[in-house]
Amino acid sequence: MQFSLPKNTNISIHPIKSFTDNYIWMIKKNKDAVIIDPGDASPVLEILQKENIHLQTILITHKHADHIGGVKELIKAYPNVKICGPKNNFNFVCKEVDNGDLVVIDVLNISFRVIATPGHTLDHIVFADENHLFCGDTIFGCGCGRLFEGTFSQMHTSLNILSKLPRSIKIFCAHEYTKKNIEFALMIEKNNEALIARKKSLIGVDITLPSTLSEELKTNPFLRSKNLAQFKERRIRKDNF
Template identity: 40%
Template sequence: MLALHALPAFQDNYVWTLTDERGHALVVDPGEARPVLEAARRGLRPVAILLTHHHADHVGGAAELLAHFAIPCFAPADERIDIPGERVAEGERVRIDALGLDFDVLEVPGHTRSHIAFHGHGHLFCGDTLFSLGCGRLFEGSPAQMLDSLDKLAALPEDSLVCCAHEYTLANARFALTVDPGNAALRARADQARAQRQLARPTLPVPLASERQCNPFLRCHEAAIREAVARHTGSMPEDRLATFAALRRWKDGFRA
């Protein structure tokens, strides 16, 4: 039996751990080592690290953890990740021997040029590519790259649990409801997220099926999203890509 936990880090990051009954744990995107080391003092036994991209709030604690634990670390091929370990790419499979688990590697550029995601055993560790009710900013990639990446993630089994790296759901919900106020599933998800945060609980993970119903960035083919973009910009977007690009620009400047 595997147990998934979101360890809070910084202001709104999560370091994900996937743990077996012995306490052996996969650690994902440790932007800081502190929450993992604190969990280790309570019995957590890190056995491997997965890194999705080079940003400091995702990799900043990895070197310290590797100094404490002689464990493998898997990361994208990017010279900005100055951490020892194995570099992995699209189509490869990461084996976590201590847990007996395998994860498929997916290249998902857009937020950064070398961003990857890991999918396996019903869990999707997607870093800053797909958020609940949103998606990552385009710091290095193009709208076309990000849309392709989101399509790749959305095509995974619908019961996959989306384990993204930030607690952005309520902020994303405010924008999503502005775009798609008639979406009953979205309203229900926003209510759920508000209730979770009022109890100081994470809004994550969330089933991919929910994101397909609620996340406007996964629904750029829907008439409701295209029409909302048209009202906002004054002209109907030509296609899905134009809809996505306009939606992302809208979100970049959105103030609730």
């Protein structure tokens, strides 16, 4: 990894469910919060208001509507909220960040390193500290994002970069796809014991995230691809699964 990762203390992280399978992640410290990828404002506003938490910053991983659709309404409710995201033509004021940048969130006294992960979209970025990776639609539990804009090579490279983060890092994906992805992964590696164990461990579990990089390296067929050709073959197979 060419960048150092900041260490953040005294934060807690909570999933806010939206749409059918999206997670909007909330980072909380005392009574202040950072929200990642608010595709929908209403479930976010509900929890902020119920717990009397002030929204300080919104982080955006990429341009898709199910990640940014709630931003404008959140600005109305919290006019001073700061927004950080990739370079794009968003229809709201957004501080553009790029690979290697450090996002500092003053009020919470925390910061995150930005890592560019083109593939799912070309603008896709992720936010990491030593212990947490907010990876948007780049990695899913036992899977990875579809390629809407990037090439197989770009996504493969992005996954390789994330694979070099600390093994213990917790991975906060933006969708709940793990169980379905495990079915696909078992088709690829039916004798993978870690995968079989992961499937068993999730029986009856509603929220399967965060996972860890270590767990993904043992079970995720895309992080386990030996080379670009194998990654490409698996990604195409998954698109038709």
